[in-house]
Structure formats: C-alpha cells, structure tokens
Amino acid sequence: MFNVLSRLADMKLPPIGRLFSWGPILILSIMGFLTYMVFYFVEMWWVPSQSVGGMVHITVYCITTLSSLCWFLTASFTGPGRVPRGWTPPNEAAVEYLQYCNTCKAYKAPRSLHCKKCGFCVKKLDHHCPWINICVGHDNHLYFAIFLTFTLLACFQAAIVVTTCLYHAINRGWYIQQGLQPVISLSSSRLMLTMFATGLAVGAVVAAVFLLHGQLTGFIKNFTEIEGWVLEKAKYRRRAAGLPAFVYPYDMGWKENLKLLLARDFDGLWWPVRKGCSPKEMMDEQKAQKKDRESRFFVCNVSDEYDGARVPLAAYPRAALAPPLSLAPRLPLRLGDCVRVLVDGPQWMFGVKLTTEGQETGKRGWFPRAAVYTEEDLEDAQIDAQTDTQTHTITNALTVKTKSA
Template identity: 45%
Template sequence: MASSPFRRLCHWGPLSVLGIIKLITWAMVHLLGMWWPPHSSIAAALHAALFLSLAASTLYYFLQSLLEGPGFVPLGWKPEKQEDTDNLQFCTVCNGYKAPRSHHCRKCGYCVKKMDHHCPWINCCVGHNNHGYFTLFLTSAVLGCFHASVVLSICMYHAINRVWYIHSGTGREPLVYLTLTTLLLTLLAIGMAVGVVLAVGVLLYLQVRGILRNQTTIEDWIVEKAVGRREEQGLPDFVFPYNVGWRNNIRLVLYGNKYDGIRWPVRDGCGEYDLTREQQAQKQDKRVRSRLYTAIAEYSGYWVPLRRYPWAALAAPCTDEPRLPLRPGDVIRATRQRRHWLFGEKLIGEGESRGPRGWFPRDAATPTDHLYKTKPD
C-alpha cells in the first residue's frame, strides 16, 4: 500500500538521487574555489550563485514531488450520478470506481489521480498533485547537470595540465589540484552529470510534450491504440478530450491545486467520459481476442524458473510486471504473449471473476478456449 512520506524517502531511488545531488554539488563547490573563486569578482560570484540556485531548486522540487505524492482516488469512490458508473471501470483492489484519468498502481496500492507513471527515483507515482513539481525537478536537474558537466570538464582539463602551466604558462592560468580520491570522485561526478543530461533530458522532453497536450504517458498509449482500433473498425477519429489549448494545459499542471483531480475541463464537443469509454472499448476488444488457458503444471512465480522451465528462464520478459503463480487446474485468460511466456489473469469462481495478473511460462498451461465462453466486463 501507499507508504508515508518518510518511508517513501527511505528507498534506494530517493537515496540515490540525494547522493548524486550531493556528489555533483560537492565537486562543483570544491573545484570552483580553485578554477574561478567566487570572491575574485562579481562575475565569479554570480556564476557560483547560479549553480547553487539550480542545485537548491533541484533538491527542493525533488523533495516536493516526493513528499506531496501524486494524489489518490478515495477508497470506494463512485460518481455522484449512478448512471455514470456505466462509463467507468471498477477497481477491485480499491473497491471503488476509477475516476476519469486515474489508474491503479500496484506499487503504490491505490488508484492514482491523473497517473503519468510510477517513478522509482521518487518512490511514488507522478500524478495530479506532484506533476508540476516533478517537471520543475527535471528542468532544474538537467540545467544544473549541464552546467556542472561543462565546468567540471574544464576544471579537469586544468588539473591534468597543472604541471605544464607551472613551467610553461603565463602565470595567470588557474591551478586546480586533485588528489587521487578527488580525481576519482570528480570523474564520477562528470559521468553522473552527463548521464543526467542525456537520460533525464529525454524524460524532460517527453514530460513537456505531454504537458503541452495535457496528455499523460499512459494516455499517449491509450490514444495510440485508439487510432489503430478505430481505423481498423472504420470508426471516426478519436478526439482527446482534455487538450484545451497549450496555455490552459500548462496552467492545469502548474496550478493543479485548483482542481480536485476527479473532474477535468474538456474541449468543446467532448464529454468527460469520452476517454473512459474508449478504454472500455479497448479492453473489450482485448478480451475478445484473448485466449483461455488451463494450467497443467505448477509454476511457483519465480522470475527465472531455470530448473523447471529452462527455455522460459533464458527468455524472461524484461519488465517489472508481476509473475503469476499457477497450480494445475487454474484457468487463465491470456491477453499478451511472447515466445516462451504468456501474460494473463486468473479466472476465479463460477462467475469467472478477475483474479491476479502476471506473466507465466507458456509450457505451464494449455489452450482451452473450447471449454469456456469469453464474457464481457
């Protein structure tokens, strides 16, 4: 289930981010004092203040996005009008309906308002409440690390050529001294800074693009599937209902506290349940195309079942999605497949209620479509 802010912070993801921020900040402060001391001129002082401002804002927005959390749909939530429940999906874990734009996160344990993705670096989801903080954190981190990667590279160059400057220089070159320990730490800081610029820069681009369209990462995937589904079935093009113009889209993220994360403004000609109805249609199509399997052997749920299913172990899915333990006789509706693996959900009871989902080895089950009828949600 969702953890408290303190427990959320005590995780390898947030602790790694804090360690990276500390390492890069230490390296910059240590080397700036030799390369361009802040007390030497106003320009040097402003230069140092610029980096420290970026480092402080990175830390602040990181902690804000982590401590604020994404915002969760109340347990047992349902719309005010009973007839609106036909347009919504029901979450069996939260025992309530999923509000528009919300999705259940199995790691947080709740349905998340306007869920974008689950981020291990803040150890929680990016959603309605912390989307703005998270984007500002990415912006500060990329700018700060770009600044640091340039400055630290220059300082490293001066440190490597220090002896040459002493004997052959003009005497005005800055002398940067590094011990073996500080040399290794500086090289690590440069690598971290460059890595953040490249990796986080791509994530920042995707986040900004999504914000301008008011479209989360999950909604990107839903819209992409909607285009293919409607083209295949000869239906009208799908219009994403929450794109209300880039200026208003930005305000929805930066000033999201004006909204409750349940009801959202929509563009003219669209309804508030257009996206949820499209999701229902996509899931119904997936169920129609799914196949039923019956487990013929036991599967313990190991991620690498080398002893019993060696071929599956050698081709395990590269995903953090759960594995589905099986016992002989279990009935599973498979919706995705790979060469040696299937992804599906158990059917429980005579009513074929939906049970746990996950990946399981293909050799652990056999198709039994002729014994069961696929029932709609």
C-alpha cells in the same frame, strides 16, 4: 500557549518514511555526489573567493540544487491526490459507464486509476514514480515537472564542471607546457571518480530532457503518460478498423489546459471536456483497446523450472543478457504450472499464473521465454518430428534401394 501547543499537535508531519526506498535514496545520493564533485573542482577551476564570476557560478549551482531538492520533497510529500472514499460522479448518468473500485469503495473518477503500489485510486494518474516513491498525479504533477526542470539545470551545470575539469586533468601536461591556467591534477582514483561523475551528470541531463519533454507535451495537450499511449494506439486501431480518427475529449486548447494545470482550487475529479465530447468516449476507446489486447493473450505450459532470478545466467544465459527494462517482479515457475501470457517478448514473457481450473491466481511477473512452451511450439515440434520421421523413412528406403542395386 495552550493554543499554540494544540495547533502544533494538529500539524501533520510529512511522510518522511516515503524517502526510505531505493529510488529516493539513489536520487539523493546522486545529488549529493555531484554537489561534492562540483565543490571539489571549483576550488581548482573557478575559485569563488577569487572572482565575482566564480561566486555567481557556485551561487547559481547552489540555488538550482536546493530548488531541485525542495521540489523533489514537495512532489513526494504532496502525493498525487486520491479519489475520496465513497466518491460518486456529479453527473448521475456517469454511474453507468464509470468503474467502481472495491478497494477504495468509490467510483473511479474519469482519468483516475487504481495504483496497486500506492494502494488507492489516483486522480489523473500519470505514472508511478519509483524516484519519488509515489505516483505522479493531479496534485503533484506540476511539482514533479518543476523538480525535473531544476534537476536538469543543476545536472547541466555539474556536467559542464566535471567534463571541463576532466579535460584539463587529462591534458595537464599540455596546459603546463603552454603556461595556461587552470592546471588540474588528479590521482588515478580521483580520475576514475571524475569519469564516473561525468557519465552520471551527462546521463542525468539526457534523462531529465527526455522526461521533461514528455511532461511539457502532456501539459500543453492535457494528457498523461498513460493517456498518451492510449491516444497513440487509438490512431492505429481506428485506422485498421476503418473508424474515424479519435477526438481526445480533455484537450481544451493549450491555454485552457495550462489554466487547469495551474488552478490549485480545481480538485481534479470531474474534468471539463471539449464541446460535443464525453468522458465515456475515452473509456470506450480504452475498453476497445483492452479487448484487442486480451484477444492476443494466450496460455503456455512450463517446460523448465525458473527460480525467479533477475539475471538467470546459468539456467537461461540468453535471457540473462537481455533482461526486460522493468522493475516488475519475476515469476518463479515449476513444472506443471500454467501461465497466461500478457506480453510476449523475444527472450522474456510477462504473465499471470493460472490455477488448474484456468483461473488467474494474481501471481504475475516476468519469466524467460525458454522456460515455457506454447501450443504453437508444440505444433511446430510435432511437424518437425513428422518431417524427421518422413526424412528418416525416405533415407532408409534410399539406402536399401542403393544396396540392392
């Protein structure tokens, strides 16, 4: 008895708190809402208690939805896997090129990255997922893909149910006239709700297909979302620099890649590489790309204050109509502030605030482009002003000439 109690005391509770964030709440609400709509409609459309087909249909839906929920919780609670504190590479030479993380007090294992939101170095970081409210990495990558697969199946079935019932409800008169079944009657508020559910289900299917396609491609070629971007950029960078094509060191062939994905005893810290390759090559490529990127950074000054509003309709209407598709914070600006611009868009910029000595403050985020001016803008304004002055002088001279004539 005492043993059982002590074992229960040793058991770790799942990190339930992780679910209390807008991402998981939204996902669970969508799942709940679509399930409610499916159950509401099957009673009118394909009644489970009246046919085997109807029973199979609703059973399949319940299985896919419950599986989606289980894998969602598994992906979130398992977490991405962190690089252990004090980790050093098994190969001593790697200490030369691996970065050291001062927060985690460990070397950054190949393919790992420090996630600021999670607060630790994540093994084979794919991306930080707001829906499961934690990163997707080595430990939960497969679970995340299984969650997407079941979500796709459940949402596809829900989309068919709500779309068909919406069609029947809109054409109710015709079905009655023809004496065809089922006749679905909906009040105007229910009709609106069904339209909303249709949009939601179809949107979820499209999003799941898009995400799952990315994940499966990554599994077959053994690259993460971040590594995929690096490989894409490497193509253009190396072509422009006249360098030979980049050989991705972690692609061991699809069979070996899938074996590594499914091998639950592999810790995901020190990855095998292709013959003749080294993890250093990937890091060198990333460093070269970072250098390229940094050479394009520039500093700008604040010309109009910005209060950090996500939709600054009154102050910056153009920017408000084209907000950046990013959850990153907005950066409030005051007159006299200086910002280093890291991403330069047509309406919004992403940057980091600088001190008066030109050091980065750590405060970073998006702000409207119209709130700042760059050295280039200043030069353009000076040229315009000079042109205006010259035009003005010429016009004056011409006026005087005409008068005297």
